[in-house]
Amino acid sequence: MKRVTRAVDVDELADLLEWPPRATLAFVSGGRIEALPVALRYEQGRYFVGLGAGMEPPAGRVKLLVDDGPWYFDLRGVWVRGTLAACQARAGATGMRDWCELTPEKTVAWHYGRLREV
């Protein structure tokens, strides 16, 4: 039986990842949920996350969200669950940030403009 899906391959949203209008990171700190805006660089399928200068990469699993909209059929986004590890500053990056690489465990992408039966 066919179902309608909004799911797309993450490669179909490469433009969103390369030019993210916003990126947010959720993680657990001291047993509490925490979330904050971050910078994102998507380079050849790898995710680099820019945190505020001096901030240690959160330990454990984190979830990165990149989304766009706001109108219904323009809603699209990607979330990536994985772990962060400190890395070198990204070439061409400006501003005061510490950079981490996100190693994905699971990635989900969606786009309401591409609803279809599968």
Place this chain on the structure above:
Amino acid sequence: MRSPRDPAVRRFLQRSTTVRIATLSPAANADIIPLYFVRYRGRICMGTRRSNPTVRDLIENPEVVLLFHGERGRQPDRVLRMRGRATFRTERSARVPVYALAALRYYLAPGGIWNMVRNRDKRAVDARYKGERAGDGGVIEVVPETAEFLRLPS
């Protein structure tokens, strides 16, 4: 830290089109998703389905973090972060006003109408998509407790 009733907070909410809601899963993992939202009776309200993992999370752990980006404003370098406690409500008296306000804000606004017109060829498949998921709708209702403005990493 500001009061959620601070006028600057209210203005920023008006300029924000989407909320990112972060929750703690029963397995102690962080979740975050974007949702449409409206303000109603001092609460931040989001329509969604009971089967949404975020609902499962907040039933177990009601503490949530909300991020607003003020997309329609003139200060793209600021983000509003609110903390609060969330409940999931399914009674008609909770759903009807929130769904009505959301329809006005997102589907009957000029941008929303134009989006529907441009994508009219997708309306039928969207109706099937919603039909497959009908029947477990409700409202995530967050009582804000704190608010603060954050600078985006520059």
